[in-house]
Amino acid sequence: MDLKEIKQILQKYWEGETTEQEERLLTDYFNSNNIAPELQQEQPFFAGLAELTEDKRDEALEEDIMNHILEQEHREKTHYRWLWQTVSGIAAALMIAILAVNLTSNQKPWQDTYSNPDQAYAKASSTLQYVAGYYQKGMKGLEPVKTINQASTPLHSSLNKLEKGFQEIQKVEIINEKLKKQ
Missing domain, CATH: 1.20.5 (Single alpha-helices involved in coiled-coils or other helix-helix interfaces)
Known part of the structure; x- marks a missing residue:
């Protein structure tokens, strides 16, 4: 690949108009040993970019993080469920108490103190x-x-x-x- 074509692809890359194939060409070019001296300054950028795109995942760390997230979600659900059950229980008890008071008070109708x-x-x-x-x-x-x-x-x-x-x-x-x- 000649220098003129690399410069054109590089210009397109900085403008955000490259395809995946062109980006792979740039990465391969800058990872090779025969880089033109005038493009030597771009080499660390593409080397770092290649390093970031490599699949260096720590699966144990990912699993720990996911377990932590799931545990926190479970705790929140349990807390809200407990809170909801407590509030519902108190509301039900109050409704029963009000109903009981209302039923007992209906047995004795209100009467005027004075008839005149x-x-x-x-x-x-x-x-x-x-x-x-x-x-x-x-x-x-x-x-x-x-x-x-x-x-x-x-x-x-x-x-x-x-x-x-x-x-x-x-x-x-x-x-x-x-x-x-x-």
Whole structure:
């Protein structure tokens, strides 16, 4: 094979347009002892490529890796199966408990406490008034808080003025720093 043809195939190879047969020709050429001096720099690439394509597999390592992968998959399946069974068991137990409570409560139908609606209204009113009385007592205990809030209003306004003063001082300090840098 002449040098011109090898260069053309090599150009096609770098452009990714070679066939398998042309690639085998290049590999054979660069593995031979009569390589043209101008193509000598390409020889290590094709030697490394040939070395990578040789079938040097470690079957024991491949088997160990595959066993590890299969073992991990089995563990995950077992874990998820156990989790699914646990959740299903809890859900079933809850359903049975709810069903049992529902069946026992249906045996005793609900009955009104009062047969007369006016009596029921009067009892509800008295209960609400009772609760409202305790609510009012609780609110009276909060009156000192209202007094404290009113007394602290002047303090808040003074603090706001003081805060504005500090902000102005910071602005002056920033301007002073800028002037020192200039």
